Amino acid sequence: MRQDLSFHNYKRVYVWELPVRFYHWLNVLCVLVLGITGWLIGRPPGLTSLPEAYQQQWFGTIRFVHFVTGYVFLFNFLFRLYWGFVGNRYARWNQFIPSTRRRVNEMVEVIKVDVLQTRIRGIIRIGHNMLAGVIYFVTFWVFLFQAVTGFALYSGMSDSWIGRMCAWVVPVFGGDAVVRQWHHAMLWFYVVFTLVHVYLVAYHDYVEGRGTASSMVGGWKFEREDLLGH
Amino acid sequence: MSQRIVVDPITRIEGHLRIEAVVDNGVITDAYSAGTMVRGIEKILKGRDPRDAWAFTSRVCGVCTTVHALASCRAVEDALKITVPRNADLIRNLMFCSQYVQDHVVHFYHLHALDWVDVVSMLSADPAAAAQLAQSISPWPKNSPGHFAAVQQRLKSFVESGQLGIFANGYWGHPQYKLPPEANLMAVSHYLDALEWQKEIVKVHTIFGGKNPHPNYVVGGMPCSLDIEELGAINTERLNHVAALVKDAIAFVEQVYVPDLLAIAGFYKDWAAIGGGVENYLAYGDLPTRGYGDPTSFRLPRGAILGRNLAEVHPVNPRDLAEIKEYVGHSWYRYGAGDGAGLHPFQGETELNYTGPRPPFDALDVQGKYSWVKTPRWKEHPMEVGPLARMLVAFASGSTDVKEIVTAVLAKLDVPVAALFSTLGRTAARGIETQLVAHWMKGFLDDLIANVKAGDTRTFAPDLWEPETWPATAEGVGMTEAPRGALAHWIRIQDRLIDNFQLVVPTTWNASPRDPRGQRSAYEAALVGTPVANVDQPLEILRTVHSFDPCLACAVH
Amino acid sequence: MKDPGRTLWQALQEKGYSRREFLQFCAVTAASLGLKASAIGAVVEAFEKKPRPPVVWLHFQECTCCSESFIRASHPIVADALLDVISLDYMETLMAAAGHQAEKSLADTLKAYDGKYILLVEGSVPTGGDGVYCTIGGRTAIAILEEAAKGAAGVVAWGNCASYGCIQAAHPNPTGATPIDKLLRRTVVNVPGCPPIADVMMAVVSHILVFGRLPDLDGQGRPKEFYGRRVHDTCYRRPYYDAGMFVEAFDDERARKGCCLYRMGCRGPVTYNACSVSRWNGGVSYPIQSGHGCIGCSENGFWDKGPFYQHLSSFPGFGIESTADTVGLALGAGVAVGVAAHAVATNIRKRSLIAENRQESVVAREPSDDKKVQP
């Protein structure tokens, strides 16, 4: 096996279609903006000057940006769900679910190779690997959770129909305070996810040299011809 | 012939009180007082932020609302060695005084008066004669024949409607009702006036604390700011509002409450020999004039009186582990050291342990445990607390304004000092105290204004607000005089959290079951010797029990 | 029992009021309910035709503060309500009768007005220990509630206690305190608040009497009329919130100016109540106006959402100071350390793999100099 590894032919594969890339980077922007504005909503800094209230509106503006971005975030997310049904095989919804034994085995394999860092190398998936897929699947649920709790809170202060659709969440949680608490707590999921995710993208790029990082820009990955059957 | 009577619910009180009494030949020979509702607030307080304690303990009672908040803040301040600014003491005094006036007036008219006033009898009164009677004792403008006639007419048609509402099934016509119809009419008219007025005086709480019941307090001072140049703070308009409320309060107390009290008491002097009780009295004192840290400056002094002996006032120290102890020998709790033990509140335990009969039941097992109220003792003595205890301690300590008014009232009723140790004495002491407090309240407002004028507007001490500034462990006691008597909270703080919190509340002292040595507490002792003319209509039990102004939510908590 | 009683109009006539004054009274009542002029007709009709409806008020695990609040009502004042508007047949705090006579008053009303009386409940019901934590006349609160609710035309839960269990239901809820709508299989009007505002309480009763139906309720059983808006939405300090001008300590410069109390832990943004519109005790003030943040006293479980002086509640099991942020920050830092460790380990453990990749790339590049890579 060792000697086999050294000389291979690689093929360029168009993995991430433009809509997926567009979704991805818009989503990154939204999460960044929502995270920062959300953090400020939760812990506004104390200002040292004491102007009249009409002279500034910074906190209101922060909240406004949070809400507008919230809308963009939600529709972008919904678009991605749609693309899960019409996109290419790498974008399909079933890429996120370990539905077969082989996929489960693949997850175990990935854990062994990437986390425990053993040397065994088996199947390589061209889209995201199964473990990544499952994590994205969880992430999608968190996106949904964040959007639903966000709009549930929003329903208390606006007539937005999306807000109204999410208002049922409040009694389920037992009140706005609890919803807000969870909405706030989930901020940390994004922090942790982003840390790990960006690191792993870099890690794969570095260790495997298949262009993982740039694939979300250009859409292309490089795959060994001898493994492309998978 | 021995008969056992049960009165449950005792109404026109706060909370759930049950009295079982043994009547022999028309006189009570033994009595058992049971609190029948528990919430476990001492357990709920564990592990919380000490700065939040006031809000929790405030909900112990909405009738004496504010007093627990005050005691809690003081307990935490004592533990953390925080001294509040003078204005905070003054604002707390103002809220304290307005609470007294409201609570005592409502007690007198709405909780106690129907024990002495026959509503049905007033229907046959002559309004003009009633007005004459009322005008002879007070300049209250609503004491007119026209107004009394309207009230009478209103009640008449109310009764004729057949829907008697809150007046249904009262002991009307009971031979123990002694007032002439005109006095009854005057009292009922003032019952309605008092109901309308009481909602005004509480606005003092609303102004400083944002709402009533359950106004806001804060550890380290008061949450409201004082600034006579700002719209968003307690400013001149707010202070004017308080001044107007205080003025009306003094008028109501002097022109309605106290004259009615004296007029009614004149018809019931026999009750000056009934309902004495334990005859030991305890007061922690309150209303600092030079800061809470200096008890010698209190308008209401601290001390204990034993066995009616007004010649000696004993010093009281709630921090001393030997002085105050709580027993659970007859209460539904379990102590780690055994149920015969007495625990100082710093070491207090609250472990619910019901051993009574399965409901529905007809009788409690009074030989065993029979109440949710614990039994506190001061140096092993059962103590009575409340307005009477406060007035006696102040009287015996030589407080001149108390001495003056007590003496004047005794002279007016033409009874000796010993008449104070009774059901009537208790009710009279409450009125005497209200009159004093209403005037002191005006003094505190003047002091507050003078202080602001001198440039001191601070209401809050910020230095020890953050938990990082606190020691790892701390212990404190917060004391006050609630309307019903001596109230204290004990707190132990560990790692910035409440480790133990214990309340010993006025009605805990008064309404508790006997201690393991068999000594009765105040209600039970006061009932012994109370006559009961008709066991089916135990009006006399209500008179004596109501004279304490029971609050069972407080007692049990 | 005698005939159902007089109407309010009759009562007022007897008090010497003219028809014109009566109509004025109705208009004021209607206005206090926030009604449009067109609805006044209904008010007039209700007060003219109906006798005083019987009302039963039960107390269980409570602090009687809801009763105290109720008697602070200013329109109508409670004396007028008791004498002219309702027939308060059972209420331990005010009723003359005690003991057996009190029990008789309750039994009489339940029987004579079966299906017609209104039941108002103050306090939660302890379900722990088979109900021994609250008994009245030797009977459990549960038994009394069930009996009284059976024939009630409408049931109102006063305050946070009856609506949500309030303080006694706070952790660890030693007595199993339970809100009444969890025990009754019927619609309960929840009027939360610790206590609720006096005039809101009075208005809820009036709403039922005047319009002959329960007010519209939200998902938590609260009348939308009074609980449809957050304290924050109509708080007069709101401009300071939007401007980001916050009080940072009690009695600081901003506190005197009346800035927003959000950073002092104000729960106004997550609390549905009428405080900032109706205000307390005849419109005198409300908590925020007097310098203290809202503690959320009308919200479900608000006691366990402290500490009250910080914006986020502490995270259960992590101590009072630890909010989601302290926990999250620790987690984030842990993950960052893990990532760094992983990166270091990668360079050690996958050294040869990375070297092979480099080797492969060197070889692969050579032929590309003279030939095309792909056929």
Ligand code: HEM
């Ligand atoms: C990545 C997604 C999001 C993150 C990380 C995020 C984060 C946050 C944070 C940390 C807060 C402060 C909570 C507090 O401390 O009280 C907040 C508040 C809020 N967020 Fe989000 N949020 C996200 C998405 C959304 C979405 C999609 C909406 C929908 C409109 C939304 C609506 C709100 C609302 C209404 C508030 C309360 C603001 C206020 O009451 O002034 N959020 N968010």
Ligand code: HEM
């Ligand atoms: C500089 C930052 C980032 C880079 C370079 C990056 C790159 C990538 C790449 C290369 C993939 C495909 C992974 C694979 O082949 O398995 C991917 C997928 C994904 N990334 Fe990122 N990412 C970044 C930041 C983020 C952030 C901040 C989020 C959201 C919080 C995010 C959410 C996702 C999601 C949900 C997917 C799955 C895409 C799909 O299939 O729809 N990424 N990212």
Ligand code: NFV
């Ligand atoms: N006992 C008692 Fe209280 C009083 N006064 C409390 O401290 O009533 Ni509710």
Ligand code: SF4
């Ligand atoms: S809701 Fe609050 S105010 Fe009302 S009875 Fe309960 S504790 Fe008291």
Ligand code: SF4
């Ligand atoms: S004080 Fe409270 S309710 Fe008012 S604007 Fe600020 S956060 Fe909102």
Ligand code: F3S
């Ligand atoms: S604490 Fe309660 S009284 Fe109103 S302002 Fe908040 S809901």
Ligand SMILES: [Mg+2]
């Ligand atoms: Mg106690």
